Amino acid sequence: MIDLIKEIPEKTGVYFFLDNEERIIYIGKAVNLKRRITDHFRKGQMKVFKKVIQKTREAPIAVTTWDLQIKHIENLPSIIYNKQRKKKTRIRKFTKNIKYIITGNEDEALTLEGCLISAFRPELNKQVWRYPFIEVTIGEEIPRVLTIYQSLLPESYIFGPFNIASDIDVAVDGFLTVIPICNSLLTITPGGRYPVSCIRHQINRCLVPCKNGNFDPRQYKKHVKEFITELEKNGENVIKQLEKIMQEEIAVENFEGAAKFRNRINAIRNLFASKAMPSLLQKYHSEIKEIIGEHYYYNDILKNIMMNNKY
Secondary structure (H helix, E strand, C coil): CHHHHHCCCCCCEEEEEECCCCCEEEEEEECCHHHHHHHHHCCCHHHHCCCCCCCCCCCCCCCCCHHHHHHHHHCCHHHHHHHHHHHHHHHHHHCCEEEEEECCCHHHHHHHHHHHHHHHCCCCCCCCCCCCEEEECCCCCCCCEEEECCCCCCCCEEECCCCCCCCHHHHHHHHHHHCCCCCCCCCCCCCCCCCCCCHHHHCCCCCCCCCCCCCCHHHHHHHHHHHHHHHHCCCHHHHHHHHHHHHHHHHCCCHHHHHHHHHHHHHHHHHHHCCCCCCHHHHCHHHHHHHHCCCHHHHHHHHHHHHCCCC
């Protein structure tokens, strides 16, 4: 392991720990790859951990479900200490190979790390849900737009990940103001029975595929394609449309309404200026392929993601 670490450069990037079967067990990021990876394997590092003395106290009684009790137990300092020690021990025990990708900057490393963790789900990474994505469910009969924080669905178009501090919901709302497609949390089928009419239907911002008997799937899919195209173009035309609407609100002195559109415009601009851009997987595609080699599981995931980036 020492010989492997000696060859690692002192540059910014993403690193991979692999076991004896070339399975990825951990993915991390670092400003200085050599220094960070060395920290994982430095002798005596485990002594940095100190025994946590937990004062005796009763856990709060759950108000509604057992989940609250579990959450309290999981956050006890002694539990956190033991989890961290166990993870580091397993990294040292099972890591048989180290690979890495050098990125252009720290922001790219952060984004690439989040995207690959969410895609490959290494055993020792627990922050799979850390970064938000925009998902367009193109595998469904009636595609929807969702903001997700969970593992990627291979049948969907996935855009992201984005900085967790981004106003992603406000930005998506700006897109949907201009492009009238569905953002229901429920899977929608033509002619299905849905008890409540959504607000976007009431303000004429959705084609209402769930209720409209004259629903045209071809026209709807054109809007879905437009939505994806605008994502890839950083919302250029959507911003122009929102600016036009904002000026109309100002003209009638509806300054509160104008402020809402201004916030949506700013959210879209900030979203695409933030850390996460969809081109990273494409940019580092050859490097990722070199890391995963011929491993069919990782290759299938990567292939599905890359194919579904095109609608």
